Amino acid sequence: xxxxxxxxxKATKKDHFPLPFIDEMLERLANHSFFCFLDxxxxxxxxxxxxxxxxxxxxxxxxxxxxxxxxSFGLCNALAxxxxxxxxxxxxxxxNIMEVFSWxxxxxxxxxxxxx
Numbered sequence: 001x002x003x004x005x006x007x008x009x010k011a012t013k014k015d016h017f018p019l020p021f022i023d024e025m026l027e028r029l030a031n032h033s034f035f036c037f038l039d040x041x042x043x044x045x046x047x048x049x050x051x052x053x054x055x056x057x058x059x060x061x062x063x064x065x066x067x068x069x070x071x072s073f074g075l076c077n078a079l080a081x082x083x084x085x086x087x088x089x090x091x092x093x094x095x096n097i098m099e100v101f102s103w104x105x106x107x108x109x110x111x112x113x114x115x116x
Contacts, residue, residue, distance in 0.1 A: 003059050008078040017080035025099045032108040040103045047071040
């Protein structure tokens with residue numbers, strides 16, 4: 001299903017929360033030997049939309065009229081909201097053992113630790 005949020009995005013106050021610079025992030029990753037890449041796509045859909053704003057995401061299909069109660073792709077502030085959420089959750093680990101870019105999480109370390 002494809003929902004056009006063009007009118008809603010035009011009326012929305014833009015959140016200019018900055019994404020990390022990809023070149024700086026890749027430089028930090030390049031200095032390490034071991035990596036793990038996690039896809040946090042499903043986490044993207046866990047961010048709640050305020051109840052007052054849910055009606056703004058209403059759409060109609062052959063099965064009825066629905067409104068999103070969780071973040072949806074296509075909303076202009078969705079990526080900024082998700083990035084802010086990830087940074088607040090992982091603030092003590094970012095740039096030390098991990099990087100977050102959009103819905104991708106990159107874990108890195110210098111040497112592999114064996115836990116017995």
